[in-house]
Amino acid sequence: MRPLNPILNVDVAIIGGGIAGLWLLARLRQHGYGVLLIENDRLGAGQTLCAQGIIHGGAKYSLGGQISASTTAIAGMPELWWRSLLGKGDIDLRAARLLADHQYLWATRAPTSRLAAFFASKLMRSRMEKVADDVPAVLRHPEFRGVVYRLDEPIVDVASVLAAFAERYHESIVLNQGPVTPKADGTLTLRHAGQATWVIRPTCTVFTAGAGNAALPWATLQLRPLHMVMARGPALPGLLYAHCLGASDVPRLTVTSHYDATGRLVWYLGGGLAEDGVQRDRREQIHAARRELETLIPWANWSRAEFATFTIQRAEAQQPRGNRPAEPGIARDGRVLAAWPTKLALAPLLAERIEEMLRTLGARPRPVDLRALADWPRPDIAVPPWDREDLEWS
Ligand SMILES: Cc1cc2nc3c(=O)[nH]c(=O)nc-3n(C[C@H](O)[C@H](O)[C@H](O)COP(=O)(O)OP(=O)(O)OC[C@H]3O[C@@H](n4cnc5c(N)ncnc54)[C@H](O)[C@@H]3O)c2cc1C
Structure with a gap:
């Protein structure tokens, strides 16, 4: 037996x-x-x-000019994660690494982009502050014409x-x-x-x-796809953690910065680029990413950057x-x-x-x-x- x-x-x-x-x-x-x-x-x-x-606090969800249910649910999360990262919460995450203790949101010269930022800043008063001197180094350039806000949202x-x-x-x-x-x-x-x-x-x-x-x-459940992009190489102008606003309530581009196993800096690109990119194949998506970077940060030499893409599904309750x-x-x-x-x-x-x-x-x-x-x-x-x-x- x-x-x-x-x-x-x-x-x-x-x-x-x-x-x-x-x-x-x-x-x-x-x-x-x-x-x-x-x-x-x-x-x-x-x-x-x-x-x-990105440990969102809701700014991304208030770009439509309204406090939504998403904004309310997520508002307390940065503080809760902070407590854990500092070893003061129920959950001890002191061993985890923080990439940045805040990120930025930048509006381009386009009126729609500025308007989205303006409304979000009114709604997220305690979390979002317009900055003049503290602009991230990557955007500190004479050609930069945007408006930058600092968001109280850490990146882990x-x-x-x-x-x-x-x-x-x-x-x-x-x-x-x-x-x-x-x-x-x-x-x-x-x-x-x-x-x-x-x-x-x-x-x-x-x-x-x-x-x-x-x-x-x-x-x-429901699956919502993204076509994410990564850029690496000597062209990258430095570290950046930021959403760039466009005309819709989804950021046009979201950039986070990471180092690969060999120590190379990689920009990880999401936001509208990744959402709209599900309609594009790899070549078209790389072309779209290059175009976005050349438009938004034209002072970097993007011809020297290498790109990779992949698609992934977000799995959520239907x-x-x-x-x-x-x-x-x-x-x-x-x-x-x-x-x-x-x-x-x-x-x-x-x-x-x-x-x-x-x-x-x-x-x-x-x-x-x-x-x-x-x-x-x-x-x-x-x-x-x-x-x-x-x-x-x-
Ligand atoms: C590209 C991208 C970027 C994102 N960026 C952010 C961000 O910056 N900030 C943010 O807050 N959210 C972000 N999200 C959302 C966030 O990543 C997800 O909401 C979250 O990771 C989901 O976690 P999960 O544990 O539910 O699922 P998953 O991470 O998918 O984990 C599921 C696990 O279950 C395992 N598994 C599956 N089936 C079985 C089985 N039958 N038996 C045993 N194991 C099984 C899998 O191997 C996997 O390890 C992003 C999502 C994507 C796709």
């Missing part, structure tokens, strides 16, 4: 180790729950490691955030071979070559698997007409939840809401002994886009 698989009882099983799963793990562990997070690839392998790392190095969680909660994070799916009786199977197969019996299960939540037939959700989304089927933070910045709010739901579903803090899994394989941290080997630079 085959021996029975060993069984592990936990309060909460979390499936998926992006920012949503890791922040939830940290919160539940802090509050005494017995939690196991199961990842089937690398931590952050979905959307999280592709994020630009996303890989270091994931590493901080992975290190601190190492024993609670395991690698499964293949996607995890719940069985009808609520149990999960944990497998890996060379290991005994375990049956995990959670009181509640939370899927924070991003696009992988689609495996749950009741968890209706909305009427496929609009961007204003808040994190949670779906439920019995004691199984499926959740999407909507933004990296909103992961703490999502974790708070999930914990409240778990309590109503009967999950109670109690210690769990994970020593039997001490030798189980752990997932690595995913590779950021600028270090991916499958992308072509030209």
Whole structure:
């Protein structure tokens, strides 16, 4: 007779180790729950490691001239992240790296761009300040004609955030071979070559698997694509963390700066360029990116820059007409939840809401002994886009 698989009882099983799963793990562990997070690839392998790392406070969502539900939900996030980054919050992220403690928003000479900035600055009075002397070095040029605002929104190095969680909660994070799916009786199977197969019996299960939540037939999600661009090379005029405003309520271009594994500076370009770019192929998207940079920062020599692009889907709770959700989304089927933070910045709010739901579903803090899994394989941290080997630079 085959021996029975060993069984592990936990309060909460979390499936998926992006920012949503890791922040939830940290919160539940802090509050005494017995939690196991199961990842089937690398931590952050979905959307999280592709994020630009901006901890939004809502300015981006007030460009239409109105305080929207998105602005309200996200307003408290920079402060909450700050507390964690300084080790003063519930969640300790002192080991994570800050890329910049604020970013900029710049309006071009175009009246529509200036108007969007003006209205946003009125709405975001405490968060957004017009600057004259503190213009980022890249924009400090006699040819620059725009108006610059400083935004109270930090930028984090996303890989270091994931590493901080992975290190601190190492024993609670395991690698499964293949996607995890719940069985009808609520149990999960944990497998890996060379290991005994375990049956995990959670009181509640939370899927924070991003696009992988689609495996749950009741968890209706939407996918919204982006065509992101990266630029590198000696042409880059320095570090920049900024949104450039255009005519719509989506920034025309969002620039963050990163260093690749060889120490080269890379500009990571999103915003309207990435949203509109889903209609373009790689060559056309690189052409569009070059044109934007040459138009907005003409004093740099862009002919010497190399570019790469990739497409990625944002996975979110389904909305009427496929609009961007204003808040994190949670779906439920019995004691199984499926959740999407909507933004990296909103992961703490999502974790708070999930914990409240778990309590109503009967999950109670109690210690769990994970020593039997001490030798189980752990997932690595995913590779950021600028270090991916499958992308072509030209
Ligand atoms: C290009 C881009 C830029 C962005 N920039 C920002 C930004 O600057 N600021 C901001 O606030 N937000 C940003 N976002 C949004 C943010 O990245 C996402 O909202 C957030 O990362 C989603 O995290 P997640 O944990 O829900 O999902 P994911 O990061 O997708 O993680 C899901 C995890 O689950 C794993 N998984 C999937 N299926 C299974 C399964 N069956 N079993 C086990 N594991 C599974 C995956 O391998 C993955 O590790 C950006 C998004 C994109 C795409």
